[in-house]
Amino acid sequence: MSSAAEVEVRVEVRPRWHFRLPRRMGRDRLMRRRDGVVHRLLHDGEEPVLVRVAQLASGRVVFAARARHRASAGRGVERLRFALGVDQDLRAFHERFRDDPLIGAAVRADPALRLIGRPDPFEALTWAICEQLIEYERAATIQRALSAHFGRRCSRTGLRDAPTPAVLAAQAPAKLAALDLAAGRSMTLIRAAREVAAGRIDLRHPDLERGWRRLRAIPGIGSWTVQTLAVTGQGQLDQLPAGDLAYSKLVGRLRGGGARSRALEPEVESFFEPYAPWRALAGAYALRRAGDQALARLAA
Numbered sequence: 001m002s003s004a005a006e007v008e009v010r011v012e013v014r015p016r017w018h019f020r021l022p023r024r025m026g027r028d029r030l031m032r033r034r035d036g037v038v039h040r041l042l043h044d045g046e047e048p049v050l051v052r053v054a055q056l057a058s059g060r061v062v063f064a065a066r067a068r069h070r071a072s073a074g075r076g077v078e079r080l081r082f083a084l085g086v087d088q089d090l091r092a093f094h095e096r097f098r099d100d101p102l103i104g105a106a107v108r109a110d111p112a113l114r115l116i117g118r119p120d121p122f123e124a125l126t127w128a129i130c131e132q133l134i135e136y137e138r139a140a141t142i143q144r145a146l147s148a149h150f151g152r153r154c155s156r157t158g159l160r161d162a163p164t165p166a167v168l169a170a171q172a173p174a175k176l177a178a179l180d181l182a183a184g185r186s187m188t189l190i191r192a193a194r195e196v197a198a199g200r201i202d203l204r205h206p207d208l209e210r211g212w213r214r215l216r217a218i219p220g221i222g223s224w225t226v227q228t229l230a231v232t233g234q235g236q237l238d239q240l241p242a243g244d245l246a247y248s249k250l251v252g253r254l255r256g257g258g259a260r261s262r263a264l265e266p267e268v269e270s271f272f273e274p275y276a277p278w279r280a281l282a283g284a285y286a287l288r289r290a291g292d293q294a295l296a297r298l299a300a
Contacts, residue, residue: 009073011063013081016089018112021055026116027140028127030147030160038084041152041159042076042119044069048154048161049076053084061086079119082235088114093278102254103275103285115284117232121203122196123162124233125215128225129189130181138180145179168193188220208234223265231280240279242268247283250290 021038025031032039038053049067056062065076081087090111098107118124126146131139150163150171168189176186192215195201201214212226223243230239240247243265251271252261263271275282
């Protein structure tokens with residue numbers, strides 16, 4: 001990305017609730033933290049946008065985006081504001097659950113906890129497919145490989161962006177499988193990318209459930225993938241990924257089944273129903289309280 005003829009848009013935000021910048025960046029290495037400043041490369045169409053985020057001592061959060069066009073820089077700021085959750089007002093959640101017998105202590109101890117989002121819903125979908133049924137370290141390695149082979153790179157900063165739907169739609173399954181993505185998931189990802197690239201699935205459409213139904217029709221995409229997309233890519237804090245092993249183990253233990261007990265997905269959904277409409281956030285607090293980091297890695 002050349003600095004010639006760039007414009008910068010700066011926005012200072014007063015968070016609507018307790019907030020802190022993420023302490024840990026995702027292991028996909030798309031977002032970097034350097035000297036307390038978060039850096040991320042995005043694209044508005046084909047135009048690269050470099051976004052930096054810093055938090056002041058006052059608690060205010062400053063976003064600065066550079067691009068060739070002011071509108072693109074502005075959209076980059078909006079996408080990072082969404083991903084970081086800086087505009088979420090969680091006062092009602094905290095007032096309701098600060099004395100909850102399960103998560104109350106964790107809620108009081110860390111009111112600034114957020115679920116780390118993705119600035120683009122297709123990125124969230126791609127990463128969710130990569131994370132199906134494998135350990136997070138291996139999934140992160142695959143994600144880094146996808147970005148290195150098919151994403152776009154800023155030569156000035158070395159930052160990368162995630163692959164676009166059009167690029168992944170054009171790949172042969174063997175190319176993705178060569179990056180250690182299982183053959184079935186490679187085909188699933190390509191099919192999803194084709195649907196999004198062709199406009200048959202609009203991940204930004206206000207009727208999110210329509211897109212979720214279309215995704216579920218793709219072999220290899222189930223409730224966990226859609227719920228993870230909803231939380232990390234569409235800001236739906238009530239969409240708990242109830243099929244995750246971490247929740248199965250947690251609910252199994254909490255219901256007195258012992259260390260090796262596993263709850264079924266409907267049992268997990270029933271257990272967290274009282275926390276609607278914030279079930280995903282309550283789930284992160286429950287895992288934090290239990291010391292289980294399998295899904296708490298999503299939280300900052």
